[in-house]
Amino acid sequence: MHTVQNRTATIRKGAILGFSCVRNEVIRLPYFMQHHRDLGVDHFLFVDNGSDDGTADYLADQPDVSLWRTDHSYRLSRFGMDWLGWLQMKYGHGHWCLTVDADELLIYPQHDTRKLPTLTAWLDDQGRQSFGALMIELYPRGPVGQTTYQPGKDPVAALPFFDPDNYRNIWHPIFRNLWIQGGVRDRVFFGPDPARAPTLNKTPLIKWDRRYAYVSSTHQVLPRHLHDVFGTPQYDRMSGALLHTKFLDIVVEKSKEEQIRQQHFENSVVYAEYHKALTKNPDLWYAGSSQYEGWRQLVDLGLMSKGTWG
């Protein structure tokens, strides 16, 4: 991994940092940057994994971005976590760090009026070092390849639908976190093999310490107490959501590429079937799909919670 652009000297004490590993995301990045900038991320640290669509140039031009590049295998680096882990250890210590993919947008109760510094100050005050979020997979109505999306526009407008409640949780005895599966991919693609369906629970926001490490994407993190993001036995805790914008029209092309690369996920054989299904340009919508209206709707549906944040 080599440095393309290092502006980390501009990181101030208490700054909120964004970490992300990307490959060919030039279409999603403008809105991704805008969303998280507005939310209060002060500086972004990107690892570019061999993009050839102008992603690197775009990122290097951004004043609040530091950029590294590598052409090594994404899978062998534990899906980018080795690269990001090194950056987090070096630059993240003592900062609140948001680790997200380019197709994820973080939201939480009151995010429109209370920016990240407000949230992190409250978490600090509550003695919490981590914040959990559920991935909400968004999709269009009609075949996924037929959406039209202009870079810089809100992708939620192109992908307004999601599955309101077909999520199942189980307690992970080893990592002591909640393993959540469900959503549209589970419903449409993984019926015959639910164990392989995508994991939706994430812990994307952490007050970083150099001894911490993400294990598998941001689903699991060590030490395990950082998973303590949900209440039990009967309490709601404040939690957020990651709006997942995977199903833009480009997903069809990307899936063809993934079929060739076979890099992306833990079990390439299973995912080969899934990517094959995606290249057929399916329609994920059904009559009971919910249209995204904002954080209040997700709170009402029970997909995230205000907890005690008044």
Place this chain on the structure above:
Amino acid sequence: MSLGVIVLAHTALQRAEQAIRQWADAGCPVVVHVDRKVDQHEYAAFVDALSDLDRVKFIRRHRCDWGGWELVAATQKAATKLLDNHPELRHIYLASGACLLLRPVAELCTYLNARPETDFIESSTTEDVPWTVGGLDEERFTLRFPFSWRRHRRIFDLYVKLQQLIGFKRRIPTGLVPHMGSQWWCLTRRTLNAILTDPKRPTYDRYFRKVWIPDESYFQTMARLHSTKIESRSLTLSKFDFQGKPHVFYNDHKALLRRSACFVARKIWPRADELYDTFPLPYDKPEDHVTPNPSSVDRVFANAVDRRTLGRPGLYMQSRFPTIDRENAVTAGPYSVLQGFAEVFDDFEGWLTKATGGGDVHGHLFAPDRAHFTDGSPVYVGGMSDHPTLRDYNAKMFLTNLIWNNRAKHQAFQFGPMDTQTINWMVAKDTNARISVVSGAWIISLFLAREEFSDVRKEAARLQQIEHKQLKILRSPFTKARVRVMTLAEFVRSPMETLQIIVDEVSEQPHPRLAEAPSMVKLDGLGAFLQDLRNQGMHPFLTGEFAEDTDTGTSLQTQQKPYLVR
């Protein structure tokens, strides 16, 4: 000016400065105490920034630990200083650097001047309020607390336990009745002076030094000794979460704060620029001298506390995951599990839907081929797939999701020994479940199918074993569901009573007496069929006793008529 102000500042000194300016600009003398934990540099800059205001004085800094005495000591000193230097004061207001004036000081003065004898201090005895941060209420006053709750929680707890164990109790000075309440008060000169000059003050102070969280009890207790007119509420709007931590107000609380008509609010998020820019704001109808009305704020925050302490039963989510095996009601609302009825009657589901006119009546949700939702669709409300593998992968959550997603409507579904059995314990322990079982009814489909007898025999034995196991669960002492079990023979003899109960349950209200019965499948020859099974060595004990001759079925047919006219 008749109002003096004490300001206790800890952090966000820029905002504290802003607050102090507002009081001083309105003409109030202000005495400021800054926590010694603030570094000298920052403190000097703060004092310097306020040096243009003559009305603002500072007192020597104390080191204030949460729950400790020093905060009270600092307040005493500040109060003494105010009273001594300003004989004109009639009320003293205790505020903090994180307070925000919501209404102009002039409106507050008008309000206080109209109530010259009233002390505004929230003050209740420990029996009256359920504030038990750290599980302590009355014991705050009778134990010793030499260790910090925030920094050395474990030793704190251990020491409390030890004292409870050996039965240690401090003596409360005679004459004192411990009271607690919000630390933010507004007292009259007379009361405050009486507290500060009480001849027994050294005794009281010595006692309170070792009480836990004395800033919530010292003035609250002492005021009860000296005041002639206490109004037990704080003029400062502040809300606390279940841990006793103050809720923070943000920009989006603007309208809420405005409606409250309170004079002062805390604690304010230091970066809530919009709040600081907006307030203080004259109340809409100043001539009314509106009394603060924090009930709307109470409601909003009470919701947050309820969510925290009560949760939303039946909801499973990333930040709320109760242990299914420990809770009483694991689902969001009542639902009915119906076993055997769909086998006894033709189109039982259609009949029940019509008879109840309300709830969702599903087929066999847990059938081996797929989940038979009421509308027969492959995807049901909430995005739930009918795929059997997906369903069985976590059958318990399939059910809790179904109930949660359709919590406005009563859900009923058919069940039986041919279905996925992994939900049995969960359903049995769920107080929301209404389970009606016609045991042995599975025999009917075997009887009607007329297949190879040796296969039938094997299948009957298998189903009977499964149902027997399930019934054992339903009869266990851990079962909390409402359970009704009858044998097939019992049921077909008088089905109407049971059907009436089910209809009432599903429509969630008593129903007029049923006029129309569902039509029963023809059971002619069932008795002989059962006898055949017995002769082959398979004993169908769950069906109950049918007459052994082939007439049984016929007599059943004739029995169908009477309950039409009942």
